[in-house]
Amino acid sequence: MANLTFTLRSGRRVGVTTLGDPVAERVIVFCHPAPGSSVFDPDPDASANRGVHIVSLDRPGYGSSDPWPAGSWPSIVGAADDIAEYIREMKRLESPIGVNRPPTIGIAGWSAGGRVALAFAARHPELVDRVAVVATPAPNEYVPWIPPELQKQSDELGRLSPDEARSRLSAMLQGQSDAMRAADLESGVPLDALGVGPVDAQVLARRGLEDRLGRMLKDAYRQGPGGVAADILSYTARPWGFDPSAVRAKTLIIGGEADPIAGHPHAAWYERVLPDSRMEMFPGVGHLVIAPAWERVLSFLAPHPEPLHDSGN
Template identity: 35%
Template structure:
């Protein structure tokens, strides 16, 4: 569950979770999949020592974030503006309290959270300098899918239930807690995510993205593919490259978290050389 609530000017509240190094100058925004929740840390043993503060934000209808209000249109563009509002608050308060400048920010988008990450990078290019997209579906292929219903399953986010040792791993337990938190408000969050994905508002300004974008795809992911999804997205982005995780499955976000952080937060500290040099 989110660690704090942030009140937006329109009255809605955002649930915000923080992990990693709270005192670090470098900050990274984590955009969760659908269904999912902002409190998910892919690997706390890495995040804690990376030298970056990591912020997870529940999208409307998930966890502690208010659902879209009557008359509001679910929108990744609007959610990106909400994130930008919060990041601007972080910049202002940090500078006022400690005279330390933070930003621009790194952004990680996992699954459908990649659309929120791209919307943030395109609408607020001054705030974002690096983006990592992990197993993000091409919008055209995603449009043929239907929204899952709670109780949510790991298969809903592209993880096979028969994943080796998944049930007994710490990563598996964290993912199941994330899915449970995603269902706090029933299906509201995931239904609105699917509605927002069908709108092209977040796609209109992709050419405006100035950030370095890394698109990561597991070779054995059950629903997305580096060739079909990654290359189609790359063609829309000015500065992007696709990497394939050999034998990677729906768990690449956890198994390759050091490599992902190495892209979005390259100037880190307190990490052993094997982790530091693990870029894809």
């Protein structure tokens, strides 16, 4: 689970995981997929050796984070605003103890997390200079990817009250949640919820990756299905709440050429819409492109790596 918790001004708690060099000048935020949680590290060697401080937050209802308040709709922009509040408070608390980091950060998001990263950049441009969007589906109305029967279901949920919508979708996902919580890490956690397919077999064979994904999914369902239900509602039943074309930060769009969920058409849509962007496709890779691409993501978000700091040991 997350290695610390942060209490927002509203009183809601969020779980936070930190990786890399804790005193590095460059801060990078990583937004997890759906389902997911902050504990996932796509490539620990790359994360440790880039000379960056990596921060990841559990979105509401996942891991160690409180769920969305009663009566409120889960939202992409709300998740982005949680990150902004954490980053601002981190900077405020660090300054008196002599840790003065640059005013802007880099932010990356995998799959559903890519939308949160873009919302953060659109709503808080003063905090970010570079964005990486990895295997993130485009809006369904522009690049169809959600089966029509499921989109119809989401549309119906969107006409309910937020509490009723979350309750109904959570009930639909309860079986998936129960199976995940009962799964044994030693025997392997089912990864189909992440869109992992046969094309990802070679990537999945990377040292420790399957175990790290399994631990993330176990943590994602720690509180039951509420986190993933909220995420699904935020991008299928309600408007996204921001315009991607408003993002002014330099943006890297990464996709797996064999990704059945968010392949080339999705990456190409983002490249057309985002003003300062470039697309890079990884051949022979599916939705798990985040693992082989992580070193590239870090090199883009932190183009000038810092030397590793001596721990004093």
